[in-house]
Amino acid sequence: MRAAGPGPLRLLIGSFLAAILCGTMLLRLPLATPPDQRIGWLDALFTATSATCVTGLTVRDTGTGFTPFGQGVILGLIQVGGLGVMTFSLFILALLGGRVSLAQRSIFERTIGGAASHQVRPLLRLVFLFTFGCEAAGALILFLRWWPEMGAARALWHSVFHSISAFCQAGFFLRPDSLAAWRSDPLVVLPVSILILLGGFGFFTLYDAAQAARTGSRSRLSVHSKLAFVVSAVLVVLGTMAIWVLEAGRAFAGMGPGEQLLAAYFQSVTTRSGGLTTVDIATLGPGTLFLMIILMAIGGSPGSCAGGIKTTTLGVLVVATVSRLRGHRHVNVFRRTLGPETVQNTLTLAQVGLAVALAGAFALLLMETHGRYGGDEPAAFIAYLFETVSALGTVGLSTGVTPGLSPAGKLLVAFLMFCGRVGPLTLAAALASGRGTGDWQYPEEEVMVG
Helix, strand or coil: CCCCCHHHHHHHHHHHHHHHHHHHHHHCCHHHCCCCCCCCHHHHHHHHHHHHCCCCCCCCCHHHHCCHHHHHHHHHHHHHHHHCHHHHHHHHHHHCCCCCCHHHHHHHHHHHCCCCCCCHHHHHHHHHHHHHHHHHHHHHHHHHHHHHHHCHHHHHHHHHHHHHHHHCCCCCCCCCCCCHHHCCCHHHHHHHHHHHHHHHHCHHHHHHHHHHHHHCCHHHCCHHHHHHHHHHHHHHHHHHHHHHHHHCCCCCCCCCHHHHHHHHHHHHHHCCCCCCCCCCHHHCCHHHHHHHHHHHHHCCCCCCCCCCCCHHHHHHHHHHHHHHHCCCCCEEECCEEECHHHHHHHHHHHHHHHHHHHHHHHHHHHHCCCHHHCCCHHHHHHHHHHHHHHHHCCCCCCCCCHHHCCHHHHHHHHHHHHHHHHHHHHHHHHHHCCCCCCCCCCCCCCCCCC
C-alpha cells in the first residue's frame, strides 16, 4: 500500500500553496485594505502565507491596515490553514457522501496525527465538532467580557477573531499591543491560554483522551498521548517559573505578584506556537528571549495546529538519551518499549529542524542590515534568530523586526513559515513511507564518538 507516496505529498503541498495564492489575490483587492493603505504583492503574499501557515508574523497592523473584509479573508485563511486544507476538503466530501480516496485518507491521517484509515468520517466529525465547539465557547466568554467596553458588534468580531486565532495557534490580533491591555484580567488571559493549549495538543491526542475518559481507564491512553500531556505540562510549568524569575525585575517590574505570575504563565503557553502576547516582546531580556526560542522550537504536539519539532519528539529524545546513558539497550517509557525506527525518526526530525533553523538564521543575518541596532550585533543576532525560529515554529512572536525586513528577508521568512507548517507533515510522511531505493548494507565498522 503506497498511501504515503509522492501523490499525497504533492497534494498536501499543493493545497497549501493554492490557499496562499487565493489569499494573496483576495488581499490585493481594493476591498481588503483602506484606500490610503493599499498593500503590495509581496506584503499580500507574506500576510497570506502567515495566515495560512497559522504563524502570525505581520508586516502591517491587522486591525488598522485591513478592512473588515480583509480581516475576514485573514480569518478564513487561519481557519482553513489551522485544520489543514485537505481536512476541509474531506469534510465537504463526506457531507456530500463522496468516496474518500487512499491519497486523501493518507493526508487526513497525517493532518490529525493518528492512524485513522478505517474511521475517517467519524474522526472528521469529531475534529470539526471539537474545533468549532472550542472556538464558540471561547468566543462567548470573550464576548461577555468585552461587550461592556467595546459594544456588541465590535466585541463580537474581536471575540470570534481572537478565539479562532488562539485555537488555531495563529497569533493574529486586532490591536497593536495584542492582548497587553488585559494582561491582568483572568477572564481574557485564561480562556485564550486554554484555547492555545487545546489547539496545541493534537486531535488524535484529544480523541485518545476522550476514549480513555469514556471507559474510565487512564491505562488506555497511548504512549503518544501520555508523552504529549506530560511534556506539555512540564514545559508550561518550567517555562512559567523561568520567565517569572528572569523578568520579575525587568519587563514585569511594577506589576503585582499575581499579575507577574499571570503574565509569565501566558508567555510560557503562547510561546509554544500561540503567538498572542500580553507583554512587549522587545522589552524582554536576552535570557528570556533565548528560553522562548527553545520553547518555540519545541512547539506543540503532532497532529495539532502548532508548529515546532513537537512535544513527543522532545519526550522521545529525553527518554532515549537517559536510556543510553544508563547503558540500556532498549528505550522504555510508561511500561512500553519504543521501536528503533521510532527513535531514529525522532532523531531525524530534530536534526532536520535544527539544521533548517540554523541555515535560516544565517541567511536572514546575511540579508538584513543591523543599523537599527546601532552597531549592537549581539542584539541583532538574538532578534533575527528569534524571528527565524518564530517563523519556522509557526509561532508569530517577534521582537519588532518583521515590518522592517527587506524584500529578500520577507520572502525568506515566508518560505520558513511554509516549511514550518508543511515541512514536518511531509517529512513525517517520507519517514513513514518505508525504505527508499538504494537502501543496502555494507560491512559494519565502528567510529569513535565523543
